[in-house]
Amino acid sequence: xxVTQGCFSFLPDLTDEQITAQIQYCLEKGWAVNIEFTDDPxxxxxxxxxxxxxxxxxxxxxxxxxxxxxxxxxYGDRYIRLSGFDSSHGWxxxxxxxxxxxxxxxxxxxxxxxxxxxxxxxxxxxxxAVGRPEGQRYGGT
Amino acid sequence: xxxQATAPVPAQDAGEAPPDDKVDLxxxxxxxxxxxxxxxxxxxxxxxxxxxxxxxxxxSLLLIERVRKRMNLTSExxxxxxxxxxxxxxxxTTVALRIASILHRLGFxxxxxxxxVTRDELVGxxxxxxxxxxxEILKKAMGGVLFIDEAYYLHRPDNERDYGQEAIEILLQxxxxxxxxxxxxxxxxxxxxxxxxxxxxxFRSRIAHHIDFPDYSDGELLAIAELMLxxxxxxxxxxxxxxxxxxxxxxxxxxxxxxxxSIRNALDRMRLRQANRLVADLDRAxxxxxxxxxxxxxxxxxxVFLQGAVR
Numbered sequence: 001x002x003v004t005q006g007c008f009s010f011l012p013d014l015t016d017e018q019i020t021a022q023i024q025y026c027l028e029k030g031w032a033v034n035i036e037f038t039d040d041p042x043x044x045x046x047x048x049x050x051x052x053x054x055x056x057x058x059x060x061x062x063x064x065x066x067x068x069x070x071x072x073x074x075y076g077d078r079y080i081r082l083s084g085f086d087s088s089h090g091w092x093x094x095x096x097x098x099x100x101x102x103x104x105x106x107x108x109x110x111x112x113x114x115x116x117x118x119x120x121x122x123x124x125x126x127x128x129a130v131g132r133p134e135g136q137r138y139g140g141t
Numbered sequence: 142x143x144x145q146a147t148a149p150v151p152a153q154d155a156g157e158a159p160p161d162d163k164v165d166l167x168x169x170x171x172x173x174x175x176x177x178x179x180x181x182x183x184x185x186x187x188x189x190x191x192x193x194x195x196x197x198x199x200x201s202l203l204l205i206e207r208v209r210k211r212m213n214l215t216s217e218x219x220x221x222x223x224x225x226x227x228x229x230x231x232x233x234t235t236v237a238l239r240i241a242s243i244l245h246r247l248g249f250x251x252x253x254x255x256x257x258v259t260r261d262e263l264v265g266x267x268x269x270x271x272x273x274x275x276x277e278i279l280k281k282a283m284g285g286v287l288f289i290d291e292a293y294y295l296h297r298p299d300n301e302r303d304y305g306q307e308a309i310e311i312l313l314q315x316x317x318x319x320x321x322x323x324x325x326x327x328x329x330x331x332x333x334x335x336x337x338x339x340x341x342x343x344f345r346s347r348i349a350h351h352i353d354f355p356d357y358s359d360g361e362l363l364a365i366a367e368l369m370l371x372x373x374x375x376x377x378x379x380x381x382x383x384x385x386x387x388x389x390x391x392x393x394x395x396x397x398x399x400x401x402x403s404i405r406n407a408l409d410r411m412r413l414r415q416a417n418r419l420v421a422d423l424d425r426a427x428x429x430x431x432x433x434x435x436x437x438x439x440x441x442x443x444x445v446f447l448q449g450a451v452r
Binding site for chain 1: 251252254273279281282285
């Protein structure tokens with residue numbers, strides 16, 4: 001099952017050229033672009049690991065693409081996303097975030113129903129991938 | 142990537158020309174506007190004949206390369222990395238800025254921006270500090286020109302464990318793999334750069350253009366001084382001018398002479414003395430002429446004449 005989080009996730013995966021154009025858009029808006037990765041695709045997992053530091057003060061997308069290529073080399077089997085952080089007063093938050101890399105196989109989510117008092121049902125979703133320890137999901141070693 | 146996208150393509154739609162049609166080189170030339178930059182270079186930089194010739198050659202090559210690209214006669218992206226060698230104050234940094242703007246107009250770099258760094262900004266102080274630091278600078282320079290001043294300091298032959306080598310390796314890697322994103326210009330004094338290249342053969346072979354900056358002649362230095370004064374809205378009186386000619390002669394024989402930079406410093410000191418002279422006589426009514434002119438005494442008060450006389 002294809003994970004759909006962030007911008008453009010219902011579109012076909014962006015090509016590197018399209019990613020470059022999006023990054024350039026962020027930079028022209030003055031946002032700092034960050035690279036983050038994870039192998040826990042649960043939608044409520046907001047704590048992705050950062051690849052290096054947030055990249056402030058860049059003017060051209062090529063520098064970020066260089067880092068993205070490096071990140072893909074190391075974590076090509078995980079989800080990688082880019083986010084554009086707007087530090088201006090009143091925003092101070094992420095303005096744009098989109099997935100730029102995903103595992104080849106996305107096993108999807110398991111829906112668990114828990115019966116509780118009064119015939120109530122609590123629902124939990126859990127990715128099939130997280131059954132295995134971190135780093136070994138999605139066929140990584 | 143985006144360089145191609147932004148390049149205008151009007152030649153085709155002018156006459157529905159097939160790709161093998163004739164190209165109006167003059168129009169191409171005017172369109173890009175490098176003539177303007179080259180003229181400015183001629184006007185504002187005095188002397189530096191070999192440098193200007195080389196820059197003209199490079200820009201012609203790039204112009205042709207641009208036309209070829211349009212006609213689908215694709216070739217590899219030309220290697221544009223350069224090394225500038227020459228004595229202090231011969232205009233290496235100034236020329237680097239101009240080159241950036243020429244490359245930008247021709248669409249070979251996306252931004253006509255120069256990031257100027259020295260060893261301090263590339264090399265770290267402890268293990269593991271260098272690579273992120275160098276990459277940080279490279280990322281900032283992407284899409285433009287990276288100017289490394291006094292590049293030979295990157296390599297310290299006396300210290301095997303110097304982190305400079307690590308920075309050099311990262312630089313070389315990026316210079317090779319991201320030629321379309323970044324142009325690197327190394328600058329430094331001639332003899333030390335030669336030593337640097339001798340111990341890092343990788344650099345020499347990755348740099349296509351080695352440009353040597355000659356020292357200025359006396360006449361050129363005078364012209365530079367007058368141009369600088371003109372820009373600052375000052376001028377020499379005829380006496381001051383002839384005194385300054387002697388000043389140049391004497392200054393050149395003394396140690397630590399750094400061409401145009403010495404001239405600029407000398408001019409700054411003369412402005413100081415002129416101001417002092419004017420303030421000394423508070424009751425005098427000054428005309429604009431008085432305030433603009435540097436007199437012979439402002440020049441002659443220099444220490445340089447004193448030392449010249451002793452010898």
